[in-house]
Amino acid sequence: MYAILSMHMANELLSLPVAAVTLLGAAAAVAVAARRSAKSLGTDRMPLMGVMGAFVFAAQMVNFSLPLMPGTSGHLGGGVLLAILLGPAAAIVTMTAILIVQCLLFQDGGLLALGCNIINMGIVPCLLGWAVYRIVLGNIKSAPPWRQYIGAWAACVIGVAAGAAMVPIQAGVSGVLRIPLGQFLAVMVGVHLLIGLVEGAVTFAVLAYLRRVSPLLVGLGATQAVGRLGRGAVLASVAFTALLLAGVVSWFASASPDGLEWSYRARSYGLSGRAVAPPSGAVAAVEGWQARWSLMTGYTRRPAALGQTPADAGGQDAPAETWPNVDGWGSLAGLLGTLATLGAVYLLAVLVRRRFSRPGAAA
Amino acid sequence: MHHHFIDRFAQLDSPVHSLDARAKLVAAVAYMAVLISFPRHQVAALAPMAVLPLAALWLGRVPMWFALRRLAILSPLILTLCAFSPLYDQSPCVAAFGPWRFSMTGGWLAAGNVAVKFAFGILALTALTCTTPFSLLLEAMRRLFLPRMLVMQLSLLYRYLFVLIDEGMRLRRGRDFRGAAMAPVSRRLAAAGGIVGALFVRTLERSHRVHLAMRARGFSGEPHSLRLLGFSRADAVFLIAAAGYLLFCRWAYPALVAGN
Numbered sequence: 001m002y003a004i005l006s007m008h009m010a011n012e013l014l015s016l017p018v019a020a021v022t023l024l025g026a027a028a029a030v031a032v033a034a035r036r037s038a039k040s041l042g043t044d045r046m047p048l049m050g051v052m053g054a055f056v057f058a059a060q061m062v063n064f065s066l067p068l069m070p071g072t073s074g075h076l077g078g079g080v081l082l083a084i085l086l087g088p089a090a091a092i093v094t095m096t097a098i099l100i101v102q103c104l105l106f107q108d109g110g111l112l113a114l115g116c117n118i119i120n121m122g123i124v125p126c127l128l129g130w131a132v133y134r135i136v137l138g139n140i141k142s143a144p145p146w147r148q149y150i151g152a153w154a155a156c157v158i159g160v161a162a163g164a165a166m167v168p169i170q171a172g173v174s175g176v177l178r179i180p181l182g183q184f185l186a187v188m189v190g191v192h193l194l195i196g197l198v199e200g201a202v203t204f205a206v207l208a209y210l211r212r213v214s215p216l217l218v219g220l221g222a223t224q225a226v227g228r229l230g231r232g233a234v235l236a237s238v239a240f241t242a243l244l245l246a247g248v249v250s251w252f253a254s255a256s257p258d259g260l261e262w263s264y265r266a267r268s269y270g271l272s273g274r275a276v277a278p279p280s281g282a283v284a285a286v287e288g289w290q291a292r293w294s295l296m297t298g299y300t301r302r303p304a305a306l307g308q309t310p311a312d313a314g315g316q317d318a319p320a321e322t323w324p325n326v327d328g329w330g331s332l333a334g335l336l337g338t339l340a341t342l343g344a345v346y347l348l349a350v351l352v353r354r355r356f357s358r359p360g361a362a363a
Numbered sequence: 364m365h366h367h368f369i370d371r372f373a374q375l376d377s378p379v380h381s382l383d384a385r386a387k388l389v390a391a392v393a394y395m396a397v398l399i400s401f402p403r404h405q406v407a408a409l410a411p412m413a414v415l416p417l418a419a420l421w422l423g424r425v426p427m428w429f430a431l432r433r434l435a436i437l438s439p440l441i442l443t444l445c446a447f448s449p450l451y452d453q454s455p456c457v458a459a460f461g462p463w464r465f466s467m468t469g470g471w472l473a474a475g476n477v478a479v480k481f482a483f484g485i486l487a488l489t490a491l492t493c494t495t496p497f498s499l500l501l502e503a504m505r506r507l508f509l510p511r512m513l514v515m516q517l518s519l520l521y522r523y524l525f526v527l528i529d530e531g532m533r534l535r536r537g538r539d540f541r542g543a544a545m546a547p548v549s550r551r552l553a554a555a556g557g558i559v560g561a562l563f564v565r566t567l568e569r570s571h572r573v574h575l576a577m578r579a580r581g582f583s584g585e586p587h588s589l590r591l592l593g594f595s596r597a598d599a600v601f602l603i604a605a606a607g608y609l610l611f612c613r614w615a616y617p618a619l620v621a622g623n
Contacts, residue, residue, distance in 0.1 A: 012480040050519025058531030205556020
């Protein structure tokens with residue numbers, strides 16, 4: 001599921017300046033992380049990060065079929081688990097190596113979008129996930145097990161969703177495909193909250209195993225008594241995640257003018273995030289230039305669309321055009337989009353399974 | 364899983380394969396940069412950009428079906444995103460193709476633009492990785508810009524990728540043979556956690572063994588490789604030709620077409 005849905009940023013959605021800035025930013029952050037990881041891991045564990053990258057690929061082979069959606073299966077994204085087990089610096093270096101290999105060997109995510117991908121799937125989930133985990137956990141030696149489980153679960157949900165939320169922002173700033181930021185953000189965060197939920201569940205199970213088998217790895221003393229995972233811890237974690245999910249969903253669903261449109265306002269995109277170019281002279285000039293030089297010489301934009309926002313145009317545009325921008329409907333569209341995406345994935349999974357499984361083999 | 368599965372065509376012999384890895388990497392990055400620098404409503408002006416990756420694939424004897432299948436596997440997500448563009452960007456415009464005129468919206472043009480850029484980008488990346496062994500690509504990256512430490516991790520990742528994927532598949536097969544599909548959700552989850560956890564512990568031990576083996580062979584922090592890169596005249600010609608063609612695509616071709 002993660003492989004299908006996880007959004008590797010693509011080259012084509014980025015403009016050159018955004019690609020350059022994110023590449024430089026990611027390079028700087030990875031350089032810092034590399035230095036810190038060399039210090040924290042020590043030279044004798046140098047091969048660890050590379051081999052751990054291979055581990056993440058292998059761990060993605062291990063799927064488990066989801067309860068409510070037969071046919072789809074969830075597996076590990078890996079960044080947050082690595083951050084919890086190895087520390088954020090080593091996790092960031094490992095994720096960078098993984099993303100470069102995914103880009104070059106599997107063509108997953110563009111070459112110039114590598115900076116964005118390292119930020120979205122490496123730096124943000126690792127740092128944020130690790131911070132959430134440590135804050136919830138407190139002092140590991142004295143913390144009860146349930147705090148570790150809740151911390152891991154919350155770290156996955158928040159880390160993965162926050163990383164995914166960067167995608168629409170980067171695409172919006174680039175402005176190649178003008179999908180309204182609010183809706184795109186709502187769909188991405190909604191889908192990735194669910195992905196984070198699955199990832200959190202697997203991370204949770206891995207920690208439960210490691211607590212029992214090698215407590216040193218999860219920061220416990222070797223002689224410390226470790227009980228099995230209690231039912232209370234599971235229930236508390238599920239309740240916590242459900243509350244978190246409900247909170248975010250209700251935030252999206254609130255009809256008040258939400259914070260999602262801020263970037264459109266900030267970039268003077270019109271009143272409510274209209275999808276047409278802003279009425280600035282520079283853009284008009286660029287578009288005139290573009291119309292002159294393009295092969296489609298006949299292509300022009302209607303002056304009303306080019307120079308005015310819908311409010312300025314005084315209802316000149318058809319009402320159908322303003323449909324996606326109705327306040328409050330945008331958040332509903334986000335929810336519906338999430339459901340539609342999940343439905344599409346489910347359909348795809350069913351089709352693929354029917355195609356690849358021999359009759360009688362599928363349980 | 365054999366590493367042939369991924370690196371299948373990189374070991375062939377052709378004029379493209381014998382070019383220096385650095386030249387190919389620089390050309391690929393430049394190609395991507397020019398590709399995404401095209402304005403967001405141009406579709407037909409992108410056409411000549413197809414020549415470079417297709418030529419590289421053809422001269423490199425990479426079967427076209429392989430590249431196209433890659434493209435098909437990767438395309439659903441980006442196409443979904445493109446499909447939303449016409450909904451939101453409804454500024455009317457007229458597209459001209461020869462003597463014909465079509466009235467359409469800016470959203471359709473932007474969607475076409477992104478889809479075409481995506482296809483060309485994937486073809487170019489496929490051409491790069493199918494004509495260059497990954498080890499040489501890493502060597503090129505090390506010489507060009509990447510820090511040595513990261514390249515080291517990348518080469519270790521590549522070396523152990525296939526080993527660990529095999530191990531993960533073995534564990535998964537064992538679980539499936541034991542009837543995991545019949546188990547309730549909580550048991551399935553515990554099994555997945557156990558497998559990944561066991562894999563993690565094994566990987567830690569393996570990396571320790573790897574390090575001991577490297578030290579025993581005199582590793583001092585610097586990787587050695589036998590096949591050194593050599594920048595020849597052919598590489599210089601290739602780079603200049605590629606740069607010239609990219610400039611033509613970006614600046615001269617749109618102007619030429621507009622002139623007619």
